[in-house]
Amino acid sequence: MTFELRKIENVVEVYENGELVSKYLFNNRKQFKPYFYPLNAPGGLCVTEDGPEDHVHHRSMWTAHGDINSIDFWTETSESGRQVVKAVSIEDSENHGVVKSDEVWIAKTGSPVVDVFRRFTFRKTTNGLRIIDVEVDLKASYGDIKLGDTKEGGIISLRVAPSMRGITGGTIRNSRGGVGEEECWGKRSEWCDYTGSVYGKTVGITVFDHPSNLRHPTYWHVRAYGLFTANPFGISYFEEDKSLDGSLTVGKGDYLRFKYRVLVHLGVIDSESLNKLFTEYCKVGG
Numbered sequence: 414m415t416f417e418l419r420k421i422e423n424v425v426e427v428y429e430n431g432e433l434v435s436k437y438l439f440n441n442r443k444q445f446k447p448y449f450y451p452l453n454a455p456g457g458l459c460v461t462e463d464g465p466e467d468h469v470h471h472r473s474m475w476t477a478h479g480d481i482n483s484i485d486f487w488t489e490t491s492e493s494g495r496q497v498v499k500a501v502s503i504e505d506s507e508n509h510g511v512v513k514s515d516e517v518w519i520a521k522t523g524s525p526v527v528d529v530f531r532r533f534t535f536r537k538t539t540n541g542l543r544i545i546d547v548e549v550d551l552k553a554s555y556g557d558i559k560l561g562d563t564k565e566g567g568i569i570s571l572r573v574a575p576s577m578r579g580i581t582g583g584t585i586r587n588s589r590g591g592v593g594e595e596e597c598w599g600k601r602s603e604w605c606d607y608t609g610s611v612y613g614k615t616v617g618i619t620v621f622d623h624p625s626n627l628r629h630p631t632y633w634h635v636r637a638y639g640l641f642t643a644n645p646f647g648i649s650y651f652e653e654d655k656s657l658d659g660s661l662t663v664g665k666g667d668y669l670r671f672k673y674r675v676l677v678h679l680g681v682i683d684s685e686s687l688n689k690l691f692t693e694y695c696k697v698g699g
Contacts, residue, residue, distance in 0.1 A: 415537055416510035418503040425503055427510050427535055432457060434535055434543070435474075437512050439498040445489040446496040447514060448475035452571075454677050455538050458611045460618055462572045462639065471572035471640060474675070476549055478568070478646070480561030480660075481527060484520050487565045494520050496529070510535040528552040541679035552668040560669075562659040564599075564634050564650040567642025569620055569673045573607050577616070579637030583609025587633065588688065594637040599651030601630045604691050607641050608681055615680050619687060621694050623672035627661070643673060 419426045425437040432453075439447035450473035451459040461473040470477075470489040477496075479487035486494045500515040516529040529551055536544040549568050551558070577583040579594055586592050587602035597605060608617030620643060622631040628645040635641045644651075648659030663669050674694050676682075682690075 415507045416505040416535065418505045418510045418512065420501065420503055425501060425512055427512065429510070429535070429538060434510075437501070437514070437533075439501065439514065445470070445493060446472060446475055446477060446486070447498050447516070448472035449533070450474070452677065454611070454616045455541055455543055455679055456614075458614060458616055460574050460577065460611060460616050460677055462574050465572060465575070465639070467638065468572070468640070471570075473572060475570050476529070476531060476568055477566055477570060478560055479563045479565030480559075481518070482559055483561070484526055485565075486518055487563075492521060494518055494526065508537050525555050527558050528554040542682075543677040545675040545677070547671075547673045547675060549671045550668050551663065551670075553663045553665050556665050557662055559660055559662045560646055562646055562649050562657075564644065564647035566646060567634060567644050568671045569675065570640075570642040571607075571618060571620070571675075573609065573618065573639045573641055574611050575639070576611055577607065577609025578639040579607075579609075581609070583607060583637075585635055585637070585641075586684065588630075588684070588691070590684075594635065597633055597635050599632055599634070599647075599653075601632050603630045604687055605633045605635055605641070605643075606682070606687065607635065608678075617676075617678050617680075617682065619676040619678065619682065619690075621674040621676070621691050623674070624695055626671050626673075627669065628659075 417428045427434040435449045450463040452461040463473045484494045502513045512533045514531045532548040534546040591597040606619040634644045649657045
Protein backbone atom coordinates (compact mmCIF):
# COMPACT_ATOMS: atom_id res chain seq x y z
CA MET A 414 0.00 0.00 0.00
CA THR A 415 1.45 3.37 -1.04
CA PHE A 416 -0.41 5.45 1.56
CA GLU A 417 -0.82 4.62 5.21
CA LEU A 418 -2.74 6.86 7.61
CA ARG A 419 -2.52 6.35 11.36
CA LYS A 420 -4.87 7.99 13.84
CA ILE A 421 -3.47 8.10 17.38
CA GLU A 422 -5.60 10.13 19.81
CA ASN A 423 -5.57 13.72 18.48
CA VAL A 424 -3.07 13.19 15.67
CA VAL A 425 -3.39 11.72 12.19
CA GLU A 426 -0.10 10.74 10.56
CA VAL A 427 0.05 10.55 6.77
CA TYR A 428 2.72 8.30 5.23
CA GLU A 429 3.54 7.64 1.59
CA ASN A 430 5.79 4.65 0.96
CA GLY A 431 6.83 4.76 4.60
CA GLU A 432 7.84 8.44 4.47
CA LEU A 433 6.06 10.98 6.66
CA VAL A 434 4.11 13.45 4.53
CA SER A 435 2.32 15.37 7.29
CA LYS A 436 0.52 15.21 10.62
CA TYR A 437 -2.96 16.54 11.30
CA LEU A 438 -3.07 17.98 14.82
CA PHE A 439 -6.44 18.67 16.44
CA ASN A 440 -8.22 19.27 19.75
CA ASN A 441 -5.10 19.61 21.82
CA ARG A 442 -6.07 21.45 24.99
CA LYS A 443 -4.04 24.51 24.02
CA GLN A 444 -5.03 24.58 20.35
CA PHE A 445 -7.30 27.22 18.84
CA LYS A 446 -7.54 25.42 15.51
CA PRO A 447 -6.59 22.15 13.80
CA TYR A 448 -3.75 22.19 11.28
CA PHE A 449 -1.17 20.14 9.40
CA TYR A 450 2.42 20.20 10.64
CA PRO A 451 4.95 19.33 9.45
CA LEU A 452 4.20 19.51 5.74
CA ASN A 453 7.05 17.72 3.99
CA ALA A 454 8.30 17.80 0.44
CA PRO A 455 9.36 14.49 -1.12
CA GLY A 456 12.48 13.41 0.70
CA GLY A 457 11.30 14.72 4.06
CA LEU A 458 12.19 18.44 3.90
CA CYS A 459 9.62 20.46 5.86
CA VAL A 460 8.32 23.43 3.85
CA THR A 461 6.21 25.04 6.59
CA GLU A 462 6.57 26.63 10.02
CA ASP A 463 4.32 26.31 13.07
CA GLY A 464 3.72 29.24 15.40
CA PRO A 465 6.57 31.62 14.49
CA GLU A 466 7.41 34.28 17.04
CA ASP A 467 6.22 37.14 14.84
CA HIS A 468 2.77 35.58 14.28
CA VAL A 469 2.15 32.68 16.66
CA HIS A 470 -1.29 32.10 15.14
CA HIS A 471 0.25 31.06 11.81
CA ARG A 472 -0.04 27.28 11.91
CA SER A 473 1.80 25.62 9.02
CA MET A 474 -1.23 24.72 6.86
CA TRP A 475 -4.64 25.72 8.17
CA THR A 476 -8.01 27.39 7.51
CA ALA A 477 -9.23 30.51 9.30
CA HIS A 478 -11.03 33.83 8.92
CA GLY A 479 -10.72 36.88 11.11
CA ASP A 480 -14.34 38.04 11.00
CA ILE A 481 -17.29 35.65 11.02
CA ASN A 482 -20.26 37.38 12.62
CA SER A 483 -17.65 39.73 14.14
CA ILE A 484 -15.83 36.81 15.79
CA ASP A 485 -12.11 36.44 15.17
CA PHE A 486 -11.09 32.92 14.16
CA TRP A 487 -7.70 34.08 12.86
CA THR A 488 -5.69 35.17 15.89
CA GLU A 489 -5.22 33.26 19.14
CA THR A 490 -6.14 35.52 22.05
CA SER A 491 -8.60 35.44 24.94
CA GLU A 492 -11.16 37.04 22.60
CA SER A 493 -10.70 34.63 19.70
CA GLY A 494 -13.05 31.91 18.61
CA ARG A 495 -12.00 28.27 18.52
CA GLN A 496 -12.25 25.55 15.92
CA VAL A 497 -13.38 22.33 17.58
CA VAL A 498 -13.11 19.05 15.69
CA LYS A 499 -16.17 16.86 16.23
CA ALA A 500 -14.94 13.89 14.20
CA VAL A 501 -12.02 12.85 12.03
CA SER A 502 -12.13 10.01 9.54
CA ILE A 503 -9.33 8.60 7.40
CA GLU A 504 -8.92 6.30 4.42
CA ASP A 505 -5.89 5.07 2.56
CA SER A 506 -5.12 3.16 -0.60
CA GLU A 507 -2.37 2.73 -3.15
CA ASN A 508 -3.12 6.03 -4.86
CA HIS A 509 -4.33 8.38 -2.14
CA GLY A 510 -4.79 9.13 1.52
CA VAL A 511 -7.79 11.10 2.78
CA VAL A 512 -8.35 13.04 6.00
CA LYS A 513 -11.90 14.30 6.66
CA SER A 514 -12.46 16.80 9.45
CA ASP A 515 -15.94 17.64 10.79
CA GLU A 516 -15.75 20.85 12.85
CA VAL A 517 -17.80 23.42 14.71
CA TRP A 518 -16.34 26.88 15.14
CA ILE A 519 -17.42 28.43 18.43
CA ALA A 520 -17.32 31.87 20.02
CA LYS A 521 -15.41 32.42 23.26
CA THR A 522 -18.77 32.05 25.05
CA GLY A 523 -19.05 28.50 23.71
CA SER A 524 -21.88 29.31 21.30
CA PRO A 525 -21.63 27.60 17.90
CA VAL A 526 -21.16 29.94 14.95
CA VAL A 527 -20.59 27.80 11.86
CA ASP A 528 -20.07 24.16 10.92
CA VAL A 529 -17.03 23.47 8.77
CA PHE A 530 -16.30 20.30 6.83
CA ARG A 531 -12.82 19.86 5.39
CA ARG A 532 -11.41 17.10 3.19
CA PHE A 533 -7.73 16.69 2.33
CA THR A 534 -6.78 14.20 -0.37
CA PHE A 535 -3.07 13.37 -0.60
CA ARG A 536 -2.23 12.01 -4.03
CA LYS A 537 0.66 9.88 -5.21
CA THR A 538 3.93 11.78 -5.63
CA THR A 539 5.14 11.94 -9.23
CA ASN A 540 8.40 13.45 -10.50
CA GLY A 541 9.08 15.29 -7.25
CA LEU A 542 5.56 16.74 -7.12
CA ARG A 543 3.30 16.10 -4.12
CA ILE A 544 -0.38 16.95 -4.66
CA ILE A 545 -2.92 17.72 -1.93
CA ASP A 546 -6.52 18.51 -2.91
CA VAL A 547 -8.35 20.60 -0.34
CA GLU A 548 -12.12 21.04 0.00
CA VAL A 549 -13.66 23.36 2.60
CA ASP A 550 -17.41 23.65 3.22
CA LEU A 551 -18.78 26.30 5.58
CA LYS A 552 -22.40 25.63 6.59
CA ALA A 553 -24.61 28.20 8.29
CA SER A 554 -26.20 25.65 10.60
CA TYR A 555 -27.06 28.00 13.48
CA GLY A 556 -28.22 31.13 11.68
CA ASP A 557 -26.94 33.47 9.02
CA ILE A 558 -23.18 33.94 8.91
CA LYS A 559 -21.42 37.01 7.62
CA LEU A 560 -17.84 36.59 6.48
CA GLY A 561 -16.41 40.06 6.89
CA ASP A 562 -14.12 42.08 4.69
CA THR A 563 -10.71 41.56 6.29
CA LYS A 564 -7.25 40.72 5.05
CA GLU A 565 -6.74 38.60 8.18
CA GLY A 566 -7.74 35.24 6.87
CA GLY A 567 -7.25 32.48 4.37
CA ILE A 568 -9.50 29.57 3.45
CA ILE A 569 -6.25 27.85 2.61
CA SER A 570 -3.38 29.28 4.62
CA LEU A 571 0.29 28.39 4.83
CA ARG A 572 3.34 29.73 6.64
CA VAL A 573 6.47 28.79 4.74
CA ALA A 574 9.66 27.55 6.39
CA PRO A 575 11.95 30.37 7.64
CA SER A 576 14.64 29.73 5.04
CA MET A 577 12.05 29.94 2.23
CA ARG A 578 10.81 33.43 3.09
CA GLY A 579 11.09 36.20 0.55
CA ILE A 580 13.21 38.17 3.00
CA THR A 581 15.70 35.29 3.15
CA GLY A 582 15.98 34.67 -0.59
CA GLY A 583 12.72 32.95 -1.48
CA THR A 584 10.61 33.94 -4.48
CA ILE A 585 6.87 34.64 -4.72
CA ARG A 586 5.27 34.35 -8.18
CA ASN A 587 1.75 34.32 -9.58
CA SER A 588 0.00 33.26 -12.77
CA ARG A 589 -0.29 36.85 -14.01
CA GLY A 590 3.48 37.34 -14.10
CA GLY A 591 3.82 39.03 -10.71
CA VAL A 592 7.06 38.46 -8.81
CA GLY A 593 7.67 39.34 -5.17
CA GLU A 594 5.36 40.61 -2.45
CA GLU A 595 4.82 43.99 -4.09
CA GLU A 596 3.48 42.41 -7.29
CA CYS A 597 1.61 39.49 -5.67
CA TRP A 598 0.15 40.74 -2.37
CA GLY A 599 -3.50 41.67 -2.78
CA LYS A 600 -3.45 40.69 -6.45
CA ARG A 601 -5.83 38.29 -8.15
CA SER A 602 -4.45 35.25 -9.94
CA GLU A 603 -5.27 31.65 -10.73
CA TRP A 604 -2.28 30.38 -8.79
CA CYS A 605 0.49 31.59 -6.55
CA ASP A 606 3.84 29.95 -5.84
CA TYR A 607 6.36 30.37 -3.02
CA THR A 608 9.76 28.78 -3.70
CA GLY A 609 12.93 28.87 -1.61
CA SER A 610 15.64 26.81 -0.01
CA VAL A 611 15.50 24.29 2.84
CA TYR A 612 18.82 22.84 3.99
CA GLY A 613 20.39 23.89 0.71
CA LYS A 614 17.78 22.27 -1.51
CA THR A 615 15.24 24.18 -3.57
CA VAL A 616 11.62 23.41 -2.67
CA GLY A 617 8.33 25.17 -3.12
CA ILE A 618 4.58 25.35 -2.58
CA THR A 619 2.03 26.27 -5.23
CA VAL A 620 -1.68 26.79 -4.57
CA PHE A 621 -4.31 26.58 -7.34
CA ASP A 622 -7.63 28.42 -6.91
CA HIS A 623 -10.40 26.31 -8.43
CA PRO A 624 -12.58 28.16 -11.00
CA SER A 625 -15.75 27.25 -9.07
CA ASN A 626 -14.57 29.22 -6.04
CA LEU A 627 -16.11 32.49 -4.93
CA ARG A 628 -14.54 35.45 -6.77
CA HIS A 629 -12.14 33.37 -8.82
CA PRO A 630 -9.38 34.21 -9.44
CA THR A 631 -8.86 34.83 -5.76
CA TYR A 632 -6.88 37.54 -4.01
CA TRP A 633 -3.65 36.43 -2.32
CA HIS A 634 -2.52 37.59 1.10
CA VAL A 635 1.12 36.62 0.58
CA ARG A 636 4.04 38.21 2.39
CA ALA A 637 7.82 38.20 2.12
CA TYR A 638 8.00 37.23 5.80
CA GLY A 639 6.35 33.90 4.97
CA LEU A 640 2.55 34.12 5.07
CA PHE A 641 0.77 32.61 2.07
CA THR A 642 -3.05 32.58 1.92
CA ALA A 643 -5.97 32.65 -0.50
CA ASN A 644 -8.46 35.26 0.70
CA PRO A 645 -11.45 36.29 -1.48
CA PHE A 646 -12.96 38.52 1.22
CA GLY A 647 -10.50 41.31 2.03
CA ILE A 648 -11.29 43.35 -1.07
CA SER A 649 -11.28 46.82 0.51
CA TYR A 650 -7.77 46.14 1.83
CA PHE A 651 -6.36 44.52 -1.30
CA GLU A 652 -7.84 47.16 -3.62
CA GLU A 653 -6.97 49.89 -1.11
CA ASP A 654 -10.47 51.30 -1.45
CA LYS A 655 -12.65 51.51 1.67
CA SER A 656 -15.75 52.14 -0.45
CA LEU A 657 -15.58 48.48 -1.52
CA ASP A 658 -17.04 45.68 0.59
CA GLY A 659 -15.81 42.12 0.23
CA SER A 660 -18.05 40.67 2.92
CA LEU A 661 -20.52 37.90 2.16
CA THR A 662 -23.60 36.63 4.02
CA VAL A 663 -24.58 32.96 3.89
CA GLY A 664 -28.19 32.30 4.87
CA LYS A 665 -29.14 29.80 7.55
CA GLY A 666 -28.99 26.26 6.19
CA ASP A 667 -26.90 27.22 3.18
CA TYR A 668 -23.24 26.53 2.67
CA LEU A 669 -20.22 27.90 0.86
CA ARG A 670 -17.71 25.56 -0.78
CA PHE A 671 -14.07 26.15 -1.70
CA LYS A 672 -11.62 23.90 -3.52
CA TYR A 673 -7.86 24.26 -3.87
CA ARG A 674 -4.94 22.18 -5.01
CA VAL A 675 -1.67 22.44 -3.08
CA LEU A 676 1.52 21.35 -4.84
CA VAL A 677 4.61 20.70 -2.73
CA HIS A 678 7.49 20.45 -5.13
CA LEU A 679 11.19 19.86 -5.45
CA GLY A 680 13.11 22.41 -7.50
CA VAL A 681 11.70 25.35 -9.42
CA ILE A 682 8.61 24.79 -11.58
CA ASP A 683 8.42 27.28 -14.44
CA SER A 684 5.23 29.27 -15.04
CA GLU A 685 4.39 27.48 -18.29
CA SER A 686 4.43 24.12 -16.52
CA LEU A 687 2.31 25.47 -13.66
CA ASN A 688 -0.22 26.83 -16.15
CA LYS A 689 -0.48 23.38 -17.74
CA LEU A 690 -0.92 21.74 -14.33
CA PHE A 691 -3.58 24.29 -13.45
CA THR A 692 -5.47 23.53 -16.69
CA GLU A 693 -5.34 19.82 -15.86
CA TYR A 694 -6.71 20.54 -12.39
CA CYS A 695 -9.63 22.46 -13.88
CA LYS A 696 -10.46 19.61 -16.27
CA VAL A 697 -10.75 17.00 -13.52
CA GLY A 698 -12.81 19.35 -11.39
CA GLY A 699 -10.49 19.14 -8.41
